[in-house]
Amino acid sequence: MVLWSNSELPFLAKIAVLGLYLGAFYFALWHQDWKLLLASLVGFVVISILGIYEDIFMLIFGFTFADLLGRAKSKWHIASGMLGIAVMFLIVIRMTKDSLFPIESQVLAPMMIIQLVFPVLIYYVEKSKNLQSELADVNTQLVQQEERQRIARDLHDTIGHTLTMIKVKTELTTKLIDRDPTSVKQELNDILATTRTALKQVRELVSDMNFVSLHTELLHCQQLLQSANITTTINNQCPKIVLSSVEETMLALCVREATTNMLKHSKAKNCHITIQCQNGQYRLTIKDDGIGIQQKGLGNGINSMKERMYALQGDAMFDGNTPTGTRVLFSIPIQDGKEPPT
Incomplete structure (x- = not known):
């Protein structure tokens, strides 16, 4: 134009x-x-x-x-x-x-x-x-950081737990070599089986297979503690309570972490695990007769347990300032309609 x-x-x-x-x-x-x-x-x-x-x-x-x-x-x-x-x-x-x-x-x-x-x-x-x-x-950076923390926490709670069991079994095998050579083979087989479990856990972590059964984890921890000569009893007073997958997994991982800490630090001989339902709260208590929490401050494992309970709007309390043992309490709110009749 x-x-x-x-x-x-x-x-x-x-x-x-x-x-x-x-x-x-x-x-x-x-x-x-x-x-x-x-x-x-x-x-x-x-x-x-x-x-x-x-x-x-x-x-x-x-x-x-x-x-x-x-x-x-x-x-x-x-x-x-x-x-x-x-x-x-x-x-x-x-x-x-x-x-x-x-x-x-x-x-x-x-x-x-x-x-x-x-x-x-x-x-x-x-x-x-x-x-x-x-x-x-x-x-994106926060999500990546949170994912790294989750992976670190899962590695600490799963692989660390299994490696502790391998350590306990290895120490026991070392003592049995001179006293009871016939039992060494069985202990070595247990170590081999535990090693395979560790490999399986790595695969599960890689596959992001998150669900962990609380009932299965309690039985596994009881077996682990008893293999370390810690007599363990489990008293579940709320067998009819059905937890969600997330709640069950979080509690199971907290039980695993608490068991690992007990094996590492407590020097306990007895452990009592109790599950109760009180005032709308699902309460899981782990009590041992060891030396208590001697370390000052909160370690990575305790922080991890607190974070998991906080994510469920619950709480994790640790009472171990005296040499009469340690009491760990995990509590989460019971969802509406799931509380058993009184």
């Missing part, structure tokens, strides 16, 4: 102006620094020429560079570009005021205001997108 118009611009000048406009637009499209500002100012000059010699409504093409200016990294570049927009409109209006129709004068002012606001609007939209992208990156 510009090439075949009846304006005062020569044909070659029209080609040059259009080429300069396209070049400025392409240059501004790929930059966000001072080069963007320079290209935009060149574009405003070209649009001013077209507005004066072709049609005043050529000023509408200023939206092209106003949009690109909003993507500039520097606020000073945006402000300078907005000044260029205002100057472009003022020059064109001044040069064409004698030929303007009333309706054109009424349209130009809103057009200029919108073009001045447009870079600011685009700037904050882009800033919002960048913040959302950064927030997504942070969330």
Whole structure:
């Protein structure tokens, strides 16, 4: 349309102006620094020429560079570009005021205001997108960190537990070599079976096989403690309570961790595990007659148990400040409709 118009611009000048406009637009499209500002100012000059010699409504093409200016990294570049927009409109209006129709004068002012606001609007939209992208990156990092913590916790609670059992069995086998050589073969077979269990646990962790049966884990821990000469009794007063998969798994892993700590540190001879339902709470208590919790502060295992109970809106309490043994209590709320009749 510009090439075949009846304006005062020569044909070659029209080609040059259009080429300069396209070049400025392409240059501004790929930059966000001072080069963007320079290209935009060149574009405003070209649009001013077209507005004066072709049609005043050529000023509408200023939206092209106003949009690109909003993507500039520097606020000073945006402000300078907005000044260029205002100057472009003022020059064109001044040069064409004698030929303007009333309706054109009424349209130009809103057009200029919108073009001045447009870079600011685009700037904050882009800033919002960048913040959302950064927030997504942070969330991804948090998820990855949480996943690493979960893997570390599961490794500590499963593989650490099984390796402790292998250690206990190995120590027992070492003592039996001189006293009871005939029992060594059976203990070595147990160590081999436990090693296979460890390999299975690794595969389960890799496969994200999370469910652990509380009943099975209690029996396994009882067997493990008794193999370490710790007499263990289990008293389940709530056999009719049905826990969810998550609740059962969390409690089972806490029992596993507590058993591992008992084997490592307690020097106990007896252990009592009791399950009760009181005041809407499912309470699992592990009590031993060992030396108590001698270490100051909370280790990784205790923190892990607290985190698991907290995730179920429950609690984990540890009473072991005296040399009369350690009492560990895990409690979680019983879901509506699951509490047994009194």
